[in-house]
Amino acid sequence: MSSTSTKLRRAWIYHPNLYFDTSIVFASSDRHKRVPSTETFIDTVNFILRMHSGLGVNKLAVIRPLRQPGKKDIDGWVSFAVTSKARVVILNFSPYHGSHDRRYNFPCHLFNGKSGSHLQVLQLDTITLGPSPPGFCGFANLTVLTLENVLVLGDLQLLLKCPALEWLTIRMCSQLHNLYAPEPLPRLAFLCVQDCAIDKIDVQAPNLTTFKYRGRFKVIIALRECLKLKTASIASPIEDNLYYIFTELPNGLPHVERLHVNVFVKTQIPGFTQAPHKFINLRHLTMRITYEIAKRFGRNAVLQLAYFLEAAPFLVDLHLDSLKRACITGFNGNGGQVALVKFILRNAVKLEEMVIDPKGRITNQMMGEHKGRRMIKEKLVPKDKNGLLVIL
Numbered sequence: 001m002s003s004t005s006t007k008l009r010r011a012w013i014y015h016p017n018l019y020f021d022t023s024i025v026f027a028s029s030d031r032h033k034r035v036p037s038t039e040t041f042i043d044t045v046n047f048i049l050r051m052h053s054g055l056g057v058n059k060l061a062v063i064r065p066l067r068q069p070g071k072k073d074i075d076g077w078v079s080f081a082v083t084s085k086a087r088v089v090i091l092n093f094s095p096y097h098g099s100h101d102r103r104y105n106f107p108c109h110l111f112n113g114k115s116g117s118h119l120q121v122l123q124l125d126t127i128t129l130g131p132s133p134p135g136f137c138g139f140a141n142l143t144v145l146t147l148e149n150v151l152v153l154g155d156l157q158l159l160l161k162c163p164a165l166e167w168l169t170i171r172m173c174s175q176l177h178n179l180y181a182p183e184p185l186p187r188l189a190f191l192c193v194q195d196c197a198i199d200k201i202d203v204q205a206p207n208l209t210t211f212k213y214r215g216r217f218k219v220i221i222a223l224r225e226c227l228k229l230k231t232a233s234i235a236s237p238i239e240d241n242l243y244y245i246f247t248e249l250p251n252g253l254p255h256v257e258r259l260h261v262n263v264f265v266k267t268q269i270p271g272f273t274q275a276p277h278k279f280i281n282l283r284h285l286t287m288r289i290t291y292e293i294a295k296r297f298g299r300n301a302v303l304q305l306a307y308f309l310e311a312a313p314f315l316v317d318l319h320l321d322s323l324k325r326a327c328i329t330g331f332n333g334n335g336g337q338v339a340l341v342k343f344i345l346r347n348a349v350k351l352e353e354m355v356i357d358p359k360g361r362i363t364n365q366m367m368g369e370h371k372g373r374r375m376i377k378e379k380l381v382p383k384d385k386n387g388l389l390v391i392l
Contacts, residue, residue, distance in 0.1 A: 013051055016058040020045050038066065042073045049077060054084040061090035065126075066104060075107055082110055085118040092125035094149060103151060108158070109133045117141055124150050132158055143167060143187075152176040159185060159203075171195055179203065205229075211253070214262075217244040221252035229255050235262035237290060246311040250277035258284040265289055279312040286319045319347050327355040333375030341380055345388065356380070357392040 022041065041064055060081040066074065074091070081089050093104060105128045111119065116139045123146040131154040132138070138161020145162065146169040155178050159165065165185055169192040170176065176196050181203040188205040194214040201213070202222040209228050213221065214235040223229055232253050234245065242263050253259075259282055326344055331337055344354060358372030376391055 013053050014056060015052070016056050017061075018048070018052070018057065018059065019061045019063075020048075021063040038064075038070065042066075042070055045077065046073060049080050052080075052084075054080070057081070057084035057086045059088035059090070060084075060086045061088070061092075063090070063092040065095060066093045071104060074104055075110070078107055078110055081119075082115045087118060088121040089119060090121075090123040091127060092123070094126040103128045105130060108136055111136070111139065113137060120144065122146070124148070126150070128153065129156075129158070130154070132161060136161065138162055140164065145169070147171070147173055149173065155180055163187070166190065168192070181205075217241040217248075221249065223252055224254055227255055229253065230257045232256045232258070233260040233262075235260075237262055237264050242289075246279075247277065250279045250311055254279070255281055257281050260286045260288075262288040263290070277311065280314065282312040282315055284317040285312065285315055317347075319349075324350050324352045325355070326351065326353075328357065331356050331358045331372045331376070333358075333372040333379075338375055338379050342383055345380075345383055351388055353390055354384075354388045355390045355392065 020041075045062065060077065062074075062077060078089070078091075080086075091104075091106070103126065106124060108130075112135065114137075116137060119139050119142055121144040122139070122142060123144075125146075125148040128151040129147065138158070141164050142162045143164055144167040145159075145165060148169075148171045150170075150173050152173050152175055156176060159168070159181050160183050162185075164187055166187050167190045168188060169190075170179070171192075171194045173196045177199050179193060179198060179201045184204040184206060186206060188203070188208050190210045191201075191203070191205070191208060192212040193201060194212065196215055198215065198219055200220040200222065202220070203226075205223075205226050207228055208223070208226040210231045211223065211226075211229055212233040213219070214233075214237075217236050234249065242265050245261055245263065249259075254277075256279065259279070326348070328337065328341065341354065341356065344351065356376060358376065373391075376389075380389060
């Protein structure tokens with residue numbers, strides 16, 4: 001280990017935060033050299049940990065692409081974290097694009113008995129996490145768990161052995177299909193699930209206050225029992241299914257007061273319908289909507305926002321991000337349409353033009369044209385302070 005200076009060796013003996021990536025292998029004057037090989041990196045980490053006193057360790061972080069052939073060495077690093085009572089463990093072995101069977105398997109068995117009680121933060125990236133081994137007591141004081149690109153084998157029952165968990169983030173775990181906690185997670189306050197092929201999210205978390213989700217809209221979100229859940233963010237920027245937001249979410253997130261939505265819309269719909277469920281507690285709504293570029297789509301896609309006015313009867317604040325032009329055809333002046341136009345005029349800060357066409361094309365729409373024009377004159381024109389309305 002001649003490349004490691006004497007000064008560096010001494011510095012590591014009592015250092016509380018052990019952070020290993022390719023930059024620490026060489027002294028600062030040598031960083032122009034090529035990235036060290038995996039073998040060199042592993043040898044250096046092993047040497048430093050052997051030299052360390054094992055006292056006062058707060059964090060152990062290893063960030064470099066590694067895989068199963070280095071299991072013995074990595075197990076040794078985790079064992080060091082256990083024996084030194086490290087509070088934070090970060091293993092980030094990304095990027096790795098090989099087969100799952102060559103990924104490193106996280107050794108829960110090393111945290112047996114009381115040895116896992118010191119761990120408070122665990123972050124895993126590009127690792128396999130199997131079912132809890134027999135006799136595993138869990139992480140009694142773990143407050144933050146982050147799983148990114150982790151191959152989860154099973155239904156993540158590890159959560160039931162983390163009674164102090166407050167912050168849970170799961171990203172790009174493609175094999176995790178159900179996030180289910182049949183027993184309460186009493187201290188969980190923040191839950192984030194993004195870019196997973198997940199079918200159902202069903203957890204009992206009496207103190208959950210914030211929920212973030214990004215992914216496909218086929219997921220069943222069952223958080224009705226989370227009475228303190230007041231803020232939620234829902235995003236599916238490539239999937240056309242705004243209908244899911246106002247038909248499924250109110251039932252799964254009935255207590256939310258502040259909702260952020262990011263969706264892609266291309267489907268043109270003919271009119272309005274009664275929302276099957278209500279956001280009875282929703283007060284603040286922020287929407288970022290990306291519309292289909294093709295002209296045959298999206299001409300009246302903004303009408304879908306009217307469903308929100310039906311589904312959120314007590315909404316007091318709506319912010320529409322990036323909406324520059326809106327067009328409503330077949331306007332007949334009903335309450336939902338009038339309310340929608342008012343909301344758009346008041347909240348779409350980038351709006352340049354709002355086109356309203358009350359002309360009907362079928363009999364019942366033609367009968368409503370007179371009422372539509374009257375309602376435009378009485379209810380909408382006085383609200384158009386910036387001259388954005390164009391009436392056809």
